[in-house]
Amino acid sequence: NAGVTQTPKFRVLKTGQSMTLLCAQDMNHEYMYWYRQDPGMGLRLIHYSVGEGTTAKGEVPDGYNVSRLKKQNFLLGLESAAPSQTSVYFCASSPSTPNSYNEQFFGPGTRLTVL
Amino acid sequence: GENVEQHPSTLSVQEGDSAVIKCTYSDSASNYFPWYKQELGKRPQLIIDIRSNVGEKKDQRIAVTLNKTAKHFSLHITETQPEDSAVYFCAPYHPRTYKYIFGTGTRLKVLA
Numbered sequence: 541n542a543g544v545t546q547t548p549k550f551r552v553l554k555t556g557q558s559m560t561l562l563c564a565q566d567m568n569h570e571y572m573y574w575y576r577q578d579p580g581m582g583l584r585l586i587h588y589s590v591g592e593g594t595t596a597k598g599e600v601p602d603g604y605n606v607s608r609l610k611k612q613n614f615l616l617g618l619e620s621a622a623p624s625q626t627s628v629y630f631c632a633s634s635p636s637t638p639n640s641y642n643e644q645f646f647g648p649g650t651r652l653t654v655l
Numbered sequence: 656g657e658n659v660e661q662h663p664s665t666l667s668v669q670e671g672d673s674a675v676i677k678c679t680y681s682d683s684a685s686n687y688f689p690w691y692k693q694e695l696g697k698r699p700q701l702i703i704d705i706r707s708n709v710g711e712k713k714d715q716r717i718a719v720t721l722n723k724t725a726k727h728f729s730l731h732i733t734e735t736q737p738e739d740s741a742v743y744f745c746a747p748y749h750p751r752t753y754k755y756i757f758g759t760g761t762r763l764k765v766l767a
Contacts, residue, residue, distance in 0.1 A: 571753060582744055582757040583699070590753050598754065630698060642748070643689065644755060646698040 542566050544647035546631050552653045553621045561616040561650050563631030570636040572614040573644070574598075574606060576627040583630060589614055590636070621654045628652070657682050661745055661758030668735050669766050676761045678745030679727040687748035688721055688728045689755075692741045699744060703730070735765045 547562040563572065571590050575583040575598075585598030589608040603625060605617045614633075618625060629650045634642035658681040668674050678688075686707035691699035705712045705719045705728065712719050718731040728747075732739055742762050746755040 573755075575757075582759045583746075584757070585754060588754065596753075642687070643701055643704065644746075646700075648698055 544631060544633055544645050546629075546647040546650050548650060549648065550651045552655065553618075554655050555622060557621050558617070558619050559621065559652075560618075561629055561631075561652075563614045563616070563633075563647055565612055565633040565645070567633065567635070567645065568611070569633035569645070570611075571634045571642065572608065573632045573634075574604075574614065574616045575630045575632065576600065576625075577630060577649075578627050586616065586629075623654045626652060626654045657747075657749055657752075657754070657756045659745065659747060659756045659758045661761055663761060664759065665762045665764070667764045667766060670735060670737060672735055674730075674732045674735055674739070674763055674765075676730045676743055676745075676763070677727055678729070678747070678758050680747045680756070681726065682747070682749050683723075683726060684749060684751055685726075685747040686750055688719065689746050689748075690719060690730045691744045691746060693744065693760075694741045702743075732763075735763075737765050737767050739763060740765045 544565045573588040574586040577583050584600050587606040589595045592611040595606045607615045631647040632644040634644045660679045689704035692702045693699045703719050716733045721728040742760045745758040
């Protein structure tokens with residue numbers, strides 16, 4: 541089991557460029573999440589998905605779009621990158637259970653710099 | 656909306672002493688309470704969690720206590736070691752929204 545993987549690990553963009561971050565999990569988890577972590581701060585939720593074909597906004601969704609076309613993949617897109625989006629991006633997944641509380645499994649992160 | 660506060664923001668202890676970090680949440684429907692450890696440049700790592708129907712859980716030197724009435728839970732680390740130095744986050748889970756809301760973190764430094 542690879543767990544949760546993220547592609548790429550590092551990326552440098554110029555302002556206005558676009559890119560897509562890929563998150564993949566092989567644990568058959570229903571729920572997937574995208575967070576950003578700025579230096580010295582906690583994780584803030586960007587978007588999340590509770591199943592294939594569904595997405596929802598988190599705390600800081602502006603400037604980002606997501607898609608969950610396949611259960612195992614969750615894509616995060618930046619249409620026009622801005623320096624304020626310089627951050628470390630973490631993807632996480634968790635299973636659904638009848639009682640609805642679940643351990644999250646995190647990917648290794650993507651370090652994005654926007655110049 | 657959901658509000659999560661974590662205290663203290665920084666904590667320095669001597670090796671061998673105990674450390675306690677407290678997390679206060681606002682949503683009474685929260686039912687899962689994890690603590691994560693994050694080392695520099697690494698992903699958050701789950702170190703202990705507790706469900707809403709349990710008051711305390713212990714795993715070797717680490718314990719978590721939950722007070723649902725007061726809406727707070729605490730991380731207790733005993734016999735601290737230099738390798739415990741890291742940033743610790745709480746992230747109570749909200750079943751109605753499927754979201755985990757992370758606290759702002761506590762930087763723990765264990766002095767040898």
